Amino acid sequence: xxxxxxxxxxxxxxxxxxxxxxxxxxxxxxxxxxxxxxxxxxxxxxxxxxxxxxxxxxxxxxxxxxxxxxxxxxxxxxxxxxxxxxxxxxxxxxxxxxxxxxxxxxxxxxxxxxxxxxxxxxxxxxxxxxxxxxxxxxxxxxxxxxxxxxxxxxxxxxxxxxxxxxxxxxxxxxxxxxxxxxxxxxxxxxxxxxxxxxxxxxxxxxxxxxxxxxxxxxxxxxxxxxxxxxxxxxxxxxxxxxxxxxxxxxxxxxxxxxxxxxxxxxxxxxxxxxxxxxxxxxxxxxxxxxxxxxxxxxxxxxxxxxxxxxxxxxxxxxxxxxxxxxxxxxxxxxxxxxxxxxxxxxxxxxxxxxxxxxxxxxxxxxxxxxxxxxxxxxxxxxxxxxxxxxxxxxxxxxxxxxxxxxxxxxxxxxxxxxxxxxxxxxxxxxxxxxxxxxxxxxxxxxxxxxxxxxxxxxxxxxxxxxxxxxxxxxxxxxxxxxxxxxxxxxxxxxxxxxxxxxxxxxxxxxxxxxxxxxxxxxxxxxxxxxxxxxxxxxxxxxxxxxxxxxxxxxxxxxxxxxxxxxxxxxxxxxxxxxxxxxxx
Numbered sequence: 001x002x003x004x005x006x007x008x009x010x011x012x013x014x015x016x017x018x019x020x021x022x023x024x025x026x027x028x029x030x031x032x033x034x035x036x037x038x039x040x041x042x043x044x045x046x047x048x049x050x051x052x053x054x055x056x057x058x059x060x061x062x063x064x065x066x067x068x069x070x071x072x073x074x075x076x077x078x079x080x081x082x083x084x085x086x087x088x089x090x091x092x093x094x095x096x097x098x099x100x101x102x103x104x105x106x107x108x109x110x111x112x113x114x115x116x117x118x119x120x121x122x123x124x125x126x127x128x129x130x131x132x133x134x135x136x137x138x139x140x141x142x143x144x145x146x147x148x149x150x151x152x153x154x155x156x157x158x159x160x161x162x163x164x165x166x167x168x169x170x171x172x173x174x175x176x177x178x179x180x181x182x183x184x185x186x187x188x189x190x191x192x193x194x195x196x197x198x199x200x201x202x203x204x205x206x207x208x209x210x211x212x213x214x215x216x217x218x219x220x221x222x223x224x225x226x227x228x229x230x231x232x233x234x235x236x237x238x239x240x241x242x243x244x245x246x247x248x249x250x251x252x253x254x255x256x257x258x259x260x261x262x263x264x265x266x267x268x269x270x271x272x273x274x275x276x277x278x279x280x281x282x283x284x285x286x287x288x289x290x291x292x293x294x295x296x297x298x299x300x301x302x303x304x305x306x307x308x309x310x311x312x313x314x315x316x317x318x319x320x321x322x323x324x325x326x327x328x329x330x331x332x333x334x335x336x337x338x339x340x341x342x343x344x345x346x347x348x349x350x351x352x353x354x355x356x357x358x359x360x361x362x363x364x365x366x367x368x369x370x371x372x373x374x375x376x377x378x379x380x381x382x383x384x385x386x387x388x389x390x391x392x393x394x395x396x397x398x399x400x401x402x403x404x405x406x407x408x409x410x411x412x413x414x415x416x417x418x419x420x421x422x423x424x425x426x427x428x429x430x431x432x433x434x435x436x437x438x439x440x441x442x443x444x445x446x447x448x449x450x451x452x453x454x455x456x457x458x459x460x461x462x463x464x465x466x467x468x469x470x471x472x473x474x475x476x477x478x479x480x481x482x483x484x485x486x487x488x489x490x491x492x493x494x495x496x497x498x499x500x501x502x503x504x505x506x507x508x509x510x511x512x513x514x515x516x517x518x519x520x521x522x523x524x525x526x527x528x529x530x531x532x533x534x535x536x537x538x539x540x541x542x543x544x545x546x547x548x549x550x551x552x553x554x555x556x557x558x559x560x561x562x563x564x565x566x567x568x569x570x571x572x573x574x575x576x577x578x579x580x581x582x583x584x
Contacts, residue, residue, distance in 0.1 A: 026088055028170035029066030029177035031058065032152075035390065036239030036397060037094070037165045039156035041481055043469045043544065046104075047159040051152040051391070054110065058149055060392040064342050064385050066169075067178045080109055080146040089170045090135040094154060096128030097162040103128050103154055107135070110150040111143070115542065116517050118145040123155075128163065134170075160479055162239055186383045186398050188405075196382050200368035200406035202338070202352065205361040206424040207414050209333035213298040214415055217258035217266055224296070225251055226269035226289050228281050228321075229303030232339050233272025234473055237390030238400045242479045246395070247272070247301070249404035250411075254299075257411055269297060270476050273484060273546065277311045278304040280548040282321040283442050283510060283581035284484075288475070296330045301407065305338035305346040305366075306393070312550050316434025319354045323438040326358060326427055333361070335410065339403065340366035342385055342392040344373070350433075357432040359424055361414070363406050436508060436553055437583060443504075444579035445487035454584035455559065457503040462495030463564070467514060467576040471545045484546055485512065485578035491524070493572045499565035500577060508553040509562065510581035517542040522570025527563045528552055535567065538575065546578055557584060 032051065039047035053061075058077045062068040076082030092105045103126045111118030120143045126133050154165055171177060187193055217223040227233050227247040235245030242248065247270045255263030271288035273280065281304060286292060289300065302325070304318055311317050325334050336355045338348040346366050355362040369388060375381040388399040395403060441453065445466070449456045467490040472481025489500060511526060516538045526534040528551055541547065551562065566575060 026170040027176045028091070028168045029062060029068050030166060030168045030180050031061040031065055032165055032167040033065055033180065033386065034164055034166055037154050037163050038239045038241060039154075039159050039161040040241075041159045041472065046155040046157065047161070048106070048153045048155045049165075053149040053151055057392065060342060062169075064389065064392065067180065070177075073175060073177070077149070079148045080142075083149055084137060084142075086171060086175055087137060087169045088172045089137060091132045091168040091170060092124065092126055092135065092165070093130050093132040094126045094128055094163050094165045095130035099128070101128045101161055101163070102157050103163065105133070105135075106151075106153040106155055108150045108153070109143070109146040110148050111145040112147050113145055114519055115150075117519060119143060119150060120146050126154075130164075160240070183384055183387060184377070186387060188401065190382070192380065192382050196368050196372060197402070197405050197409050199371075200363050200365060201410055201413060202348075202362040202364040202367055203355055203360075204413070204417070205355065206359040206422070207361070207417055207420050208423055209331055210299065210335070210361060210414050211417075211419055212331075213333055214258050214411070216298065217254070218260065220260040220265055222265050222267060223258075223298045224267040224269060225254055225299040225301070226271065226295070226297035227301045227303065228271045228285065228289055229301075229337070230272060230276055230307035231274030232306070232394055232403075233270065233301075233303045234274050235270075235272065235400075236274060237394030237396055239397060240479060242474050242477050244397045244400055245270070246400040246403035246407070248477055249400060250301075250407040253404060253408035254411055257408075257415065268477055269295060270474075272303070273471070273473050275307075275541070275543070275545040276548070277308045278302075278318040278321045279308075279311050279313070279510065279550075280512065280546055282317055282324060282437055282440050283512065283548065283579070285321065285324060287442055296328065297332050298330070299333045299335065300325050301335045301337050303337040303339055305348055305351060306341055308347050308351070313434060313436075315350055315354065316431075316436055318351055319357075319431050319433045320435050320437035320440065322354055322358060322360070323427065323431070323435050324440075326424075327438070334358070335407070336360055336362045337403070337407065338362065338364040338366055339395075340370065342389045344370045353432045358426050361410055363410050365403050365406055368406055369402060437581070439583050440508070440510070440581045441584070442579055443582055444485065445489060452584070454557070454582070455503070455505040459501040460489050461500050462498030462566075463489040463491045463500040463575075463577055464495065465490035465492045465574075467574070469544065470514065485514075488514075488579065489577040491566060491573075491575045493520070493574065497565060497571050499563050502562040502580070503559065504562070504582060505557055505559045506582040506584055507555070507557045508583050509551045509560065510548050511536070511551050511564075512546055512548045512578040512580065514538060514576040514578055515541040515543060515545050515547045517544070520573055522573030522575055523567045524564050524570075524575045525567055526551060527565075529560055536564075536575070548581070
């Protein structure tokens with residue numbers, strides 16, 4: 001019998017033990033593939049990159065990243081029992097930008113009794129050198145409360161740390177998935193890419209305002225370009241979020257084309273807020289873009305084409321926002337930007353008539369990329385969905401570059417064109433979708449009621465607290481988050497049932513309240529002139545962000561009394577009124 005080699009070398013030092021026979025790798029599919037991750041500050045816990053899985057999120061990742069087409073397998077990913085039948089183990093690999101950085105992989109299931117509290121939370125340390133860690137499901141204890149896969153997260157020690165991560169789901173016997181094949185990098189310098197970008201110019205519009213800003217910049221005068229929109233404008237999917245997002249990258253394009261002396265005369269404002277439509281954008285425009293009168297942008301890019309599905313007014317708010325911007329004394333140029341989701345969807349058909357009504361330049365990322373998405377590389381695909389999308393909603397760095405290049409194409413084409421003869425004089429006349437909110441104003445805790453432009457009286461009652469656990473947004477070129485609506489009114493557990501009362505004379509009124517996944521947050525009833533018009537439930541969306549809801553919209557300005565009180569069963573919970581939007 002042959003003696004086992006212990007690995008002790010001639011010099012007395014231990015060498016590697018004899019390796020075991022290789023274990024055959026199971027078939028599986030990726031749900032993240034060499035994806036950039038960034039540690040973002042959280043209200044609770046370590047800075048992290050979160051990847052949500054609920055609903056169709058995980059299914060869509062399996063489809064578009066993993067290439068899974070088997071409908072039975074996809075359906076099994078929807079709940080935890082199906083996930084366990086399908087998945088044998090999870091392979092996780094992380095390569096950190098900083099050598100030796102500590103990373104922990106978190107898998108969290110949603111719970112039956114309390115969605116965010118009672119499901120299993122499994123944490124596994126990961127080396128930051130790209131080594132795959134294998135999480136075998138059978139080797140861990142799982143709670144009977146587990147209902148569905150909730151989220152993955154990569155937890156870091158410090159905010160702003162970067163890395164690249166992959167997650168593969170290895171399958172139990174009897175299930176197979178197509179093998180992921182590597183794709184060539186996007187050739188951004190190719191003629192095919194340039195031709196794709198040219199398709200993004202949906203409508204040139206009247207160019208006088210935009211050319212005026214370009215001429216102003218070229219002459220050395222200060223020019224400000226601003227961006228307002230949802231999470232894509234905030235920079236979601238871009239790593240680092242503040243420098244790789246489409247807004248900052250297209251701002252750099254504008255500086256390169258028209259700036260003087262290194263572009264120091266070109267200034268940047270970014271005001272994207274994740275998960276919010278133009279219904280909220282029009283309320284926060286003065287605060288987030290005009291900076292309460294401190295800024296007067298020369299160009300404003302408006303991006304709500306994938307956020308406005310939930311807009312109660314079906315475009316009235318979007319058109320009102322455009323009119324609000326266009327009506328400014330300095331006559332800024334307005335550019336409409338239509339981003340796209342992984343299913344090739346956006347609201348371009350609904351919103352582009354607004355651009356044509358006011359003769360606005362329009363850029364469609366959907367028009368640029370969706371046709372070539374359907375092609376194989378051999379057939380002429382330039383950038384695949386896996387390369388363009390970080391998840392089913394947000395672009396990768398490559399996707400953000402496509403968006404920036406599309407805006408850059410508009411800039412260069414406008415500079416090349418002759419000056420339109422007539423001014424953009426189409427603001428008068430009827431709107432195409434509506435203009436009820438063109439003069440909407442923000443009312444919050446620090447508003448000067450004496451200069452509100454209308455009669456306003458507030459009795460905070462039991463809503464006397466100030467909520468500091470708010471949605472955080474990376475404004476401008478900042479890598480850190482800025483809290484949204486910090487001047488709020490919060491009902492606390494100790495407040496009892498005392499109600500909030502607002503008396504206001506206005507044509508319309510919009511309530512902005514905080515959504516939350518916390519079980520300590522409750523529902524509130526909203527009464528207008530004694531009638532219940534809304535039961536505001538922060539758990540419908542179940543994550544910390546801002547929710548705008550129209551309470552009334554009338555043709556004439558009248559006095560109304562609005563009362564907000566906790567529902568009887570939630571008297572001992574919190575609820576936050578972030579602010580109001582109103583037209584006097």
